[in-house]
Amino acid sequence: EVQLQASGGGLVQPGGSLRLSCAASGFTFDGYAIGWFRQAPGKEREGVSCIGSTDGSTTYLDSLEGRFTISISRDNHRKAVVYLQLNNLKPEDTATYYCAADLSAAMRIPRCNYEVSHKIQSYDYWGQGTQVTVSS
Secondary structure, three states: OOEEEEEOOEEEOOOOOEEEEEEEEOOOOOOOEEEEEEEOOOOOOEEEEEEEOOOOOEEEOHHHOOOEEEEEEEOOOOOEEEEEEEOOOOHHHOEEEEEEEEHHHHHOOOOOOHHHHOOHHHOOEEOOOEEEEEOO
16 A cells, blocks of 8 residues: 655744655655645645655745755665755744655656646645644
8 A cells, every 4th residue: 555654743933943754655756756735724735845756856835935955865775755854934834744746757857847746736645744833
C-alpha cells in the first residue's frame, strides 16, 4: 500500500521555526517530485514547494520570501525523507501542511516545474497532513 506520512507540525511563536518531514512507504521517491502544500481554514490548498527526488530541482511559492527550504535525505538503504524547513514563521503561515508525490514527474525535466508542480491535480498520492499553528 502506498502511503505518505507527514509530521513535524506544532505550535510556534511568530519568528520561530519548524521542520516538517515527509516519508513514504510502499514505494520509493526515486524519479518523482515531492511537493508540499498547505491549506488554511476557509482557503484553497496552495502549493508551497517542490523537490525533484533525483535531479534536485526545487520550486517555491513566490510569497515565501526565502523563508522555507525544501530538501531530501536518504539513508543507507536509499529510503528517502523530504524535509521542509520553515523559518521566520508568521501567523499567516498557519495551515495544515500536506506532502504529495507526483509520479509523472519521472517523465519531465526538470522534475519540478512551477507551472505544473504547484497544482493539486499534478499529484497522485497525498499524506494526511500536519498542523502548523503560528501564534503568540
